[in-house]
Structure formats: C-alpha cells, structure tokens
Amino acid sequence: MKAVDFTLVGVGGQGTILASDVLAQVALEAGLDAKKSEVHGMAQRGGSVISHVRWGQKVFSPLIGRGEADFLLAFERLEALRYVGWLKPGGVAIVNDQAIPPVSVSSGGAEYPTDEHLLEVFAAVTPRLYVVPGSRVAEELGDARVNNVVLLGALSTFLDADAAVWKAVIESRVPPRYVEMNLKAFDRGRALISA
Amino acid sequence: MKKLLSGNEAIARGAWEYGVAVASAYPGTPSTEILEEFAKMPNVYAEWAPNEKVAMDVAIGAAYAGRRSLCTMKHVGLNVAADAFFYAAMTGAEAGMVFVSADDPSMHSSQNEQDNRNFGKFARVPVVEPTDSQEAKDLVSAALDISENFDTPVLLRITTRIAHSNTPVELGERREGPGPLETYLRNFEKYVMLPVNARKRHPVIEERIAKLAEFAETFPFNQIEWGDTRLGIVSCGVAFQYAKEVFPDASILKLGMTYPIPPKMIRDFADKVDRLVVIEELDPFIENEIRLLGIPVEGKSIFSPIGELDTRSVREAAVEAGLLPGSARKTYAEPDAGPLPGRPPVLCPGCPHRAVFWVTHKLKLPVNGDIGCYTLGALPPLDTIHTCGCMGASIGVAHGADKAGSPERNIAVLGDSTFFHTGMPALLNVAYNRGKTITLVLDNRITAMTGHQENPGTGVTLQGQSTKEIEFEPLLHALGMEQVRTVDAFNVREVEGALRDALKSDEASALVVRGECALLPEVRKKYVPLRVDQERCNGCGLCFRVGCPALVKQADGKAFIDPLLCTGCEVCAQVCGRKAILFKDQLQEPSVA
Numbered sequence: 001m002k003a004v005d006f007t008l009v010g011v012g013g014q015g016t017i018l019a020s021d022v023l024a025q026v027a028l029e030a031g032l033d034a035k036k037s038e039v040h041g042m043a044q045r046g047g048s049v050i051s052h053v054r055w056g057q058k059v060f061s062p063l064i065g066r067g068e069a070d071f072l073l074a075f076e077r078l079e080a081l082r083y084v085g086w087l088k089p090g091g092v093a094i095v096n097d098q099a100i101p102p103v104s105v106s107s108g109g110a111e112y113p114t115d116e117h118l119l120e121v122f123a124a125v126t127p128r129l130y131v132v133p134g135s136r137v138a139e140e141l142g143d144a145r146v147n148n149v150v151l152l153g154a155l156s157t158f159l160d161a162d163a164a165v166w167k168a169v170i171e172s173r174v175p176p177r178y179v180e181m182n183l184k185a186f187d188r189g190r191a192l193i194s195a
Numbered sequence: 196m197k198k199l200l201s202g203n204e205a206i207a208r209g210a211w212e213y214g215v216a217v218a219s220a221y222p223g224t225p226s227t228e229i230l231e232e233f234a235k236m237p238n239v240y241a242e243w244a245p246n247e248k249v250a251m252d253v254a255i256g257a258a259y260a261g262r263r264s265l266c267t268m269k270h271v272g273l274n275v276a277a278d279a280f281f282y283a284a285m286t287g288a289e290a291g292m293v294f295v296s297a298d299d300p301s302m303h304s305s306q307n308e309q310d311n312r313n314f315g316k317f318a319r320v321p322v323v324e325p326t327d328s329q330e331a332k333d334l335v336s337a338a339l340d341i342s343e344n345f346d347t348p349v350l351l352r353i354t355t356r357i358a359h360s361n362t363p364v365e366l367g368e369r370r371e372g373p374g375p376l377e378t379y380l381r382n383f384e385k386y387v388m389l390p391v392n393a394r395k396r397h398p399v400i401e402e403r404i405a406k407l408a409e410f411a412e413t414f415p416f417n418q419i420e421w422g423d424t425r426l427g428i429v430s431c432g433v434a435f436q437y438a439k440e441v442f443p444d445a446s447i448l449k450l451g452m453t454y455p456i457p458p459k460m461i462r463d464f465a466d467k468v469d470r471l472v473v474i475e476e477l478d479p480f481i482e483n484e485i486r487l488l489g490i491p492v493e494g495k496s497i498f499s500p501i502g503e504l505d506t507r508s509v510r511e512a513a514v515e516a517g518l519l520p521g522s523a524r525k526t527y528a529e530p531d532a533g534p535l536p537g538r539p540p541v542l543c544p545g546c547p548h549r550a551v552f553w554v555t556h557k558l559k560l561p562v563n564g565d566i567g568c569y570t571l572g573a574l575p576p577l578d579t580i581h582t583c584g585c586m587g588a589s590i591g592v593a594h595g596a597d598k599a600g601s602p603e604r605n606i607a608v609l610g611d612s613t614f615f616h617t618g619m620p621a622l623l624n625v626a627y628n629r630g631k632t633i634t635l636v637l638d639n640r641i642t643a644m645t646g647h648q649e650n651p652g653t654g655v656t657l658q659g660q661s662t663k664e665i666e667f668e669p670l671l672h673a674l675g676m677e678q679v680r681t682v683d684a685f686n687v688r689e690v691e692g693a694l695r696d697a698l699k700s701d702e703a704s705a706l707v708v709r710g711e712c713a714l715l716p717e718v719r720k721k722y723v724p725l726r727v728d729q730e731r732c733n734g735c736g737l738c739f740r741v742g743c744p745a746l747v748k749q750a751d752g753k754a755f756i757d758p759l760l761c762t763g764c765e766v767c768a769q770v771c772g773r774k775a776i777l778f779k780d781q782l783q784e785p786s787v788a
Contacts, residue, residue: 011538012540021199021361024199024361025199028197028199028363033363034199034361034362034363035327035360035361035362036199036360036361036362037356037359037360037361038359039225039303039304039355039359046538046540046541046543046744047538047539047540047541048537048538059362060436060437060439060440061433061436061437061439061440061505061506062327062356062360062362062433062436063356063437063503063505063506065505065506065507065510065525066507066527066529067507067525067527067529068506068507068525078535078536078538079538081532081535082532082535082538084530084532085529085530085532088527089527089528101536101747102536102537102538102539102541102744103541103742103743103744104536104537105536106739106744106746106747106748107576107736107739107742107746107748108736108739108748108752110536111536112536113532113533113535113536117533121530121531121532121533122530124528124530124531125530144759
C-alpha cells in the first residue's frame with residue numbers, strides 16, 4: 001500500500017482521538033509504518049481539534065503540512081471549513097453532516113456558515129466531497145458517540161486495507177460491551193459510501 | 196512485539212523496563228500521561244506531588260537511597276523545580292535519576308515557550324532528546340546508564356509533538372534496577388551542600404561535563420547519515436523528522452544528546468560538507484554550541500525560533516535561503532473559507548466555576564487568576580479574570596496590588612490543586628503581612644484541566660489508594676485566615692452574599708467555592724437537563740451572558756436549552772429575571788439523561 005496522509009478534525013469530545021488511534025493501528029496491522037499526532041489539554045474543553053495520521057513504508061514527520069492531506073475526515077461542518085486548507089487539491093473530504101454551534105454562535109453573536117458556503121469552499125479544492133449523516137446513523141444505532149466509527153467505515157471504502165483488519169482493530173480498542181454496536185457502526189459507515 | 200505508543204507512553208514503558216522504582220510528578224500538559232501510564236505498571240511506586248519541586252526532591256531522595264528514579268514535568272515545571280535540579284547536579288546520587296521536561300513550542304497549553312535545553316547547560320546536566328517514541332523509550336535506558344556512570348541527573352527533553360505523537364515501539368521486559376542501599380548514604384562531602392563542600396563539588400561537575408562531551412563522540416544516539424555533502428544538517432528531536440522529509444538526500448547528523456555536543460564529530464561533519472545548517476525548534480541551542488567551537492554554521496537566520504516547525508515551514512524557509520530550488524516549493528492556492536466563528540475552549544456546561552465568575556463580573560471586581568480551567572473565565576462573555584501568569588501567582592499578585600495602594604479590592608482566584616501547588620505560601624504571606632486580599636479557592640474536587648488527576652484534596656492517590664483527604668477550611672485557618680467560609684459553587688445568591696460580606700470587611704479572607712467538576716464520572720450520572728418555558732422567555736438574552744454552551748439563541752431571540760449538553764446546574768435558571776428557565780423541581784416530567 002502507498003503512503004497516505006489523513007487529517008481528522010472536529011470538536012473536543014467527539015471521538016477524534018479514538019478514530020485516529022484506530023486509523024494508525026490499521027496501518028501497522030497491514031504491515032506499514034504509521035504515525036499519529038494530536039494535541040491534548042486545553043483543546044479538550046469543547047475546542048476545535050485536529051489530529052494527523054500518516055501511513056507509509058517509512059514515515060518521518062508526524063505532522064502533515066497544509067495542502068498535503070489525501071483525506072480530510074471532518075466530524076463537524078464548521079470544523080471541516082476551518083481545516084479545509086489541510087486537504088490537497090483533489091483529495092477526499094468526508095464531512096459528518098452535523099453542526100455544533102460554538103458559543104459565539106449559540107449566544108447570537110456570530111453566524112454559523114451555511115451548507116451552500118461549505119459546498120462552495122470545498123468545490124474550489126476538490127470534487128470529491130462526501131457529506132454523510134454520521135451522527136444520524138449513530139443515533140439510530142443507539143449512541144451518538146459511535147459517529148466516529150461510522151465515519152471510519154465511510155473512510156475505509158477508499159483504502160486498500162481489508163474490512164476484517166479494521167474490525168479487528170476496532171474490537172481491540174473499545175470496551176467489550178460496545179463492540180457489537182461499533183462493528184455495526186463501521187458497516188453502516190461503509191454502506192454510506194458504496195450505496 | 197511492536198505497539199503504537201505516544202512518546203509519553205514510551206517513556207513510561209522505558210522507565211518500567213529499565214528498572215525505575217520510584218517516580219514523582221505534578222501533572223502538566225504535555226507531560227501528564229507519563230506518570231499516569233507508569234503508575235499502572237507492576238512493582239513500581241508512583242505519586243502525584245503537590246508541585247514539581249517537591250516531586251524532584253522525592254526523585255532525588257529515591258536515587259540517594261539507591262533506587263532508579265524518575266521525575267516528569269512540563270517545561271514551566273522545571274522553573275518550579277529549578278532549585279532541586281541545581282543541587283542534584285552538584286551532588287549526583289547513588290542510582291540513576293532521569294528528569295523529563297516536556298516543552299510546548301507553539302504553546303498549545305502553556306503560558307510561554309521556553310527551551311529547557313538551556314537548563315541543562317545552566318546546571319551542567321546532560322540533555323538527551325528523542326526523535327520518536329522508540330527513541331524516547333531507548334533513551335530512558337541510556338539516560339539511566341549515563342546517570343549512574345557519570346554520577347549526574349540526566350534531563351530527557353521532549354516537546355509536544357514527541358509527547359503526543361504515536362509511533363511504533365518494540366516492547367521489552369522489566370529488568371529490575373538496584374535495590375535500596377542497606378544503609379542510607381552518609382557522605383558529608385558529597386551530599387551536604389555547605390559552601391565548604393559545594394566549592395569542592397563545582398570542579399567535579401565541570402570535569403564531568405568535559406568527560407560527557409568525550410562520551411558523546413561515541414554515544415550511539417548521535418548518528419551521521421551520509422548523503423549529498425553539499426548540505427550538512429544537524430538536527431534533533433522532532434525537527435529531525437522534518438529535516439529527513441524535506442531533505443531526503445542531504446547528509447544529516449542527528450544528535451540524541453544535545454548537551455554537551457560531541458566536538459570532534461561535529462568538526463569532522465562540518466569539514467566534509469559545503470554548508471552546515473542546524474534545524475531545531477525554539478532556541479539556537481545546538482547552533483550556538485557549534486559556533487562556540489569556532490565552526491561557521493547557520494540555523495535561526497533561516498528557521499524561526501518561534502513556535503513549532505513542520506515540513507511546510509522548513510521547506511519554505513529552505514527555499515528562501517537557497518538550500519532548495521524554488522521548484523521544491525509546493526505551490527498551492529490556499530482555499531478561502533472566509534471569516535469563521537472561532538471555537539476557543541470554553542467552560543463546560545455544568546462547570547462549577549460559572550456562578551462565581553458571573554458574580555465577580557457583575558460586581559466588576561479586579562480578579563487575579565491562576566493556571567487551570569478557570570483561566571477560561573477571562574474570555575467573553577464572563578471576561579472577569581484580569582491577570583494570569585503562572586501556577587500560584589494569583590494570591591501574590593493580588594497582595595502586591597493591595598500593598599501598592601490599588602484603590603480597588605483585589606481578588607485572587609485559584610483551583611484546589613493550584614492552591615496546594617504554590618498557593619499556600621502566598622496565602623501565608625497575605626496573613627503574615629497584614630494584607631486584605633480575598634482569596635477564592637475554587638474546589639472542584641479534582642485537577643481538571645490536565646484531565647482529572649487526583650490531588651491532596653481528593654482522598655485518593657495516583658495509584659488508587661485511599662488516603663487522607665486534606666480539608667481546606669482548617670488549612671486556610673492554619674495559614675492565618677481568620678475569615679473562612681465555604682459556599683456552594685452552584686448557588687449564585689450564596690456566592691454573591693459571601694463575596695459581598697468579604698468585601699465589607701477590611702481583613703483578608705478566604706472563600707472555598709465548592710462544586711464538583713461536571714465531567715467527573717459520578718457527576719455525569721446525575722445530569723438532568725433543564726427546559727425553557729417559551730411563554731415566559733422574552734428573549735432578553737441575560738442568560739447567554741453566563742456563557743454556557745448548552746444555551747442556544749433561537750431565531751426569535753428566545754433561549755433554548757440543548758438537552759444533550761445541559762447538566763442541570765441551574766446557574767442560568769437563577770440568573771433569569773423572568774423565571775423562564777425551569778429548575779429541576781419544576782420540570783413536570785424529569786428527562787432521563
């Protein structure tokens with residue numbers, strides 16, 4: 001498999017860290033080198049978060065430069081826009097169709113960007129934008145928190161690694177009683193793209 | 196077996212595998228996970244100390260007693276521990292001791308950027324720096340050996356991108372370190388730093404650093420990878436990874452030990468390359484060391500001393516300096532997403548700091564803040580914290596303003612853990628020097644910002660043992676506060692009443708504002724989302740001024756409470772003048788969270 005760079009973005013508490021862990025581990029299981037980088041601490045308090053995952057025969061930098069990511073996996077629409085600059089022209093963007101208004105918006109001071117704006121901005125970078133109902137699917141499955149695995153499922157359809165490898169890694173990373181729900185979430189995510 | 200570990204996990208693993216028996220630390224991003232991980236290992240002792248200076252003394256004591264020890268901290272923690280760091284450099288110990296400094300270039304979670312390699316040179320302590328998690332683990336072993344062979348503490352310096360990047364690591368087994376000495380050391384000349392002995396020790400540490408420079412020539416983590424000799428790069432830490440990626444063909448000298456540097460190795464390398472360039476984050480540390488050898492070198496004239504580097508910034512700077520052709524620049528039209536609403540970190544829904552900040556904002560008080568989640572009270576709409584410098588600064592700064600004759604009554608605000616850290620001596624100072632500062636200890640029953648660590652007030656140790664729960668009220672009395680009151684952090688009226696009483700008195704006083712962090716697992720189980728009575732709400736917008744993410748302004752201007760976010764703390768309900776936000780006991784059908 002070839003070198004692939006991913007940026008995962010969202011709001012603190014949305015599960016980007018677990019998703020990045022799984023993504024990096026999948027590369028290792030598939031015999032590749034992998035690195036993952038993110039920031040903890042202050043950013044966790046409902047702030048905007050970005051995580052970098054890199055796959056390759058030999059990975060040096062743990063960080064991806066702006067305009068260099070093959071994939072942008074966004075857990076929230078506003079954050080997708082904030083980090084669009086990381087995606088390389090023609091790269092794949094998978095955006096969870098969820099809006100979490102920051103306090104500046106919810107208290108009425110600022111405007112949340114419109115759907116049209118999102119489409120317009122991404123259209124200038126790539127034709128390969130997939131807006132997926134990750135949170136809705138997760139809620140249907142009974143837990144909004146599995147939206148991160150739904151999105152991984154969607155992402156997996158673009159990559160060579162076998163679905164079985166993904167599932168084994170997911171199984172190893174979540175508590176036993178949540179395994180079944182997470183595996184379902186993964187399959188539902190895959191169906192979002194192939195459907 | 197290879198496993199993806201963060202740099203922090205790798206250091207913890209290394210400390211365990213290479214026989215560290217005792218570890219002590221105070222939590223601080225990006226270093227916190229090292230002790231959290233180490234504490235889970237079998238056959239080790241690990242503790243949270245109230246501050247980094249105490250933690251370092253503990254690690255030094257353990258090494259005096261003959262056990263391998265570890266002390267970890269964020270960069271500014273070494274400022275606190277500096278006194279201990281310097282005497283440990285003078286005395287050495289009876290077993291290996293490694294101090295980890297996790298620096299935070301770009302200040303992801305810090306009040307400043309500082310390059311703690313300078314502390315190594317300052318105290319004549321060798322500094323080692325890993326370029327990934329594998330090296331982070333391996334260098335713990337190397338550092339312990341250096342520590343024992345050269346009778347010196349060793350500073351293992353990492354940065355955020357090493358601490359919080361996961362890279363593959365080969366795991367090994369535990370090798371027990373030395374057991375405790377049969378009898379505790381009795382060596383007056385070496386361990387009692389009276390001037391008479393200290394004067395004899397200073398030449399010893401100067402000789403030691405010269406011997407270490409010699410040792411560095413063959414230190415296996417100092418490596419040359421020969422390539423094109425038109426460009427020779429010297430690098431270390433995560434910057435080495437950027438260098439490898441941007442200059443795949445250049446010759447690279449990687450320094451695993453950045454103080455002292457190996458003079459002969461550097462000179463040989465410099466002789467064989469046409470242009471010598473150092474790529475390092477923050478200060479021109481290696482660059483200046485090379486320059487002191489009389490070797491012409493470039494570095495910070497090309498690469499910024501501010502913030503983190505990455506491949507893009509390194510590449511751009513290299514093109515600018517003629518190290519790479521213009522064609523190497525990746526041309527890329529930056530997409531324009533327009534102005535976007537920011538998403539700074541905020542006080543969480545249900546945060547016990549919200550009501551007290553509502554009150555200090557309302558009373559327009561000058562508030563001296565401190566380091567913790569509550570620093571977020573400085574941001575709108577609460578914007579009620581006016582100074583924040585370092586751990587424990589709030590009380591001293593407020594007292595200084597008081598003694599300067601500031602006409603306003605100064606308030607100090609700090610958290611439970613920060614009070615234990617360095618707030619205690621400052622409060623003693625207020626009492627002793629007849630100050631009148633009002634100190635608010637925001638006791639949320641945990642060290643929250645760094646991710647929920649236990650502290651002396653929680654009744655549990657790092658390794659999960661139940662212990663004495665230090666009570667604030669007697670402690671505050673003992674530190675000289677005659678007026679001490681405890682209030683419910685979620686009761687706006689009670690907080691306001693207590694603060695108004697304190698303001699009426701001319702004496703110093705302390706308020707314990709007690710309420711649990713809303714993110715504690717036990718607290719999460721008790722969430723009851725509130726509801727807005729849309730008939731009564733007139734859209735005045737007052738409730739939005741408490742700055743809670745669960746309150747949403749609807750198109751008609753009226754408030755709506757997001758049931759997924761609301762914890763039911765009732766601060767907004769108390770603030771609402773029209774009683775439009777229903778209290779828990781007014782909800783006819785209590786929602787089930």
